[in-house]
Amino acid sequence: MALLTCSDLSLGYEGKPILEHISFEVNAGDYLCIVGENGSGKSTLMKTLLGLLRPLRGKVLTGDGLHQNEIGYLPQQTVIQRDFPASVFEIVLSGCQGRQGLRPFYTKADKDLAWKNIRRMEIEPLARRCYRELSGGQQQRVLLARALCATRKLLLLDEPVAGLDPKVTAEMYQLISDLNRKDGITVVMISHDLEAALRYATHILHIGARIYCGPVAGYLKSETGARWLAEGGMEA
């Protein structure tokens, strides 16, 4: 069974649908990029996959031994976080919170996991630094390390390179690609950057007026993909 299965999903807020009749699967090892126009419902879809929003119709099923609380999530930054006094280690460790239940304190295993992911993201020298003093790319690495504390299987990334300069963007893509290929972590990413999506992803989900879901190769041949590429994607 697939990690995530969506069958005939309709999404929206307050009963008003934004996106209707979406069906797709995410299998273990996939790297799925969700593309589409602004306002087409990419973030809404991601919130629904995370269980933050209830679908108007249809269901999101988790399978293959994945529990709803084992999905790692890299959200877009909020205003609150920009001046939040917190050390990198505190933030990464908070990725373990979902498994805590009512247990008040973190265990040694949780802390070890946090350190492991800090090293994995190569931010060990920053561990005691304050989050708000880091550069955009460093902050994304911190949030990625936190997401890795929450999951071993599936990462959901909401525009992970938004606001990063080209060099850091390339590093970030490489990092995510490595997690997918070397560590076997399934990746679902919202992206504005069609070129990078085509280069790194194995599958594309295009949402909007036309919907495509399938392997990258098929997307280029599809009418949706061809038209999107001809229009230059999202000016990307």
Add this chain to the structure above:
Amino acid sequence: MTLLQTYLQQPFVQRALLVGILVALCASLLGVTLVLRRFSFIGDGLSHVAFGAMAIAAVVGLTNDMLLIIPVTVLCAILLLVAGQNAKIKGDAAVAMISVGALAIGYLLMNLFPPHGNSNVSGDVCTTLFGGTSILTLKPLEVWISIALSVVVVAFFVLFYHKIFAVTFDESFAAATGANTRLYNLMIAVIIAVVIVLAMKLVGSLLISALVVFPALSAMRLFKSFRAVSICAACISVLCAVTGILFSAVLSTPVGSTIVAANILVFAIFTLAGVLRAR
């Protein structure tokens, strides 16, 4: 110095010190998460709600007005903090609306139906806002209630420290990865409401807002981790409460305002230190 010693031997000063320290401690601990969530003004808002409820209780003639004040304030806190994220009117606007509305209705009711044996309406309002001298006239029962409440708040803060951090820093991440954020927000809201109601009775609503925002903001000038900010805010708050109460006893200034003045001074010093260190 001898004057201070005489004061310290007075039971009412000792009680004031104890309660002042406890209230300051609770308010500053909760203040860190409130300030970071952009709810700095909730202390003010909820104390006005409590004032409105108190007015209704007085008009209806309830002998124990806490029975009305606490549920009403808790309800408003839940409305603001738990339901607030999805509400149409958000954050600061919602706080302002509830705060001003409750204050106006309360004052109106007190004027329309003056409670028996107390015609000094503006005096009452003033006491609610500034605490008057009530912290110096505490009864032993009130001291015990403050002690019990503070134990609950501090225990909650310690046991739920990591959850408070997770929910404050990134609520959607916490919810997505399986934390029961609604429950934690609900608990935070209830505790804040209860602390504010009791503290308002003791020290007035002006002071309670100041105790919520100042220590947290001062600590954030200098410290860079959530833990350090929390601990530092608690220390600043207690220190200012003690100095404020002692100064006001010696100089016969209003207690609440003196404590706030001490907090402003600390804030100024910390801001300066923060600027100097950044250079």
